[in-house]
Amino acid sequence: MRHEGRYFFTGSGPIPALTTYYSLDDPALAGKLASRGIDRYIAYEVPIALVRECYGPKFGMVMGDLHQEDDLRVLDYNGHHVFHVFELDDLGAPVFHRKKQKSGGPLVLNGA
Numbered sequence: 001m002r003h004e005g006r007y008f009f010t011g012s013g014p015i016p017a018l019t020t021y022y023s024l025d026d027p028a029l030a031g032k033l034a035s036r037g038i039d040r041y042i043a044y045e046v047p048i049a050l051v052r053e054c055y056g057p058k059f060g061m062v063m064g065d066l067h068q069e070d071d072l073r074v075l076d077y078n079g080h081h082v083f084h085v086f087e088l089d090d091l092g093a094p095v096f097h098r099k100k101q102k103s104g105g106p107l108v109l110n111g112a
Helices: 029-034 048-064 077-083
Strands: 004-010 013-019 041-046 072-074 095-096 105-111
Touching: 004 048, 013 077, 029 041, 041 048, 072 095
Parallel strands: none
Antiparallel strands: 004 013, 004 041, 013 072, 041 095, 095 105
């Protein structure tokens, strides 16, 4: 199973997470976030080695808790700390996500 480092800018602040979702625009990932009340966000890929380096022992604990194929585990809930853990230059290209529109599925703009 492949694990990915993710960084989400949400209305309540930044959230670093580990996921088993391969793509940031995976509708199942958007559904998982929506089930947690997050339906609008900017998502970034973060190199897994960098996440490991920044979070040390906590990274290992969270990795040990990733079991399902469609899983997402938050590493840190302290937005102020999270914002200063990663350099913005270390984040991948942004993926913008807004809640579903009445006419269809979620509006996902890649890098726009």
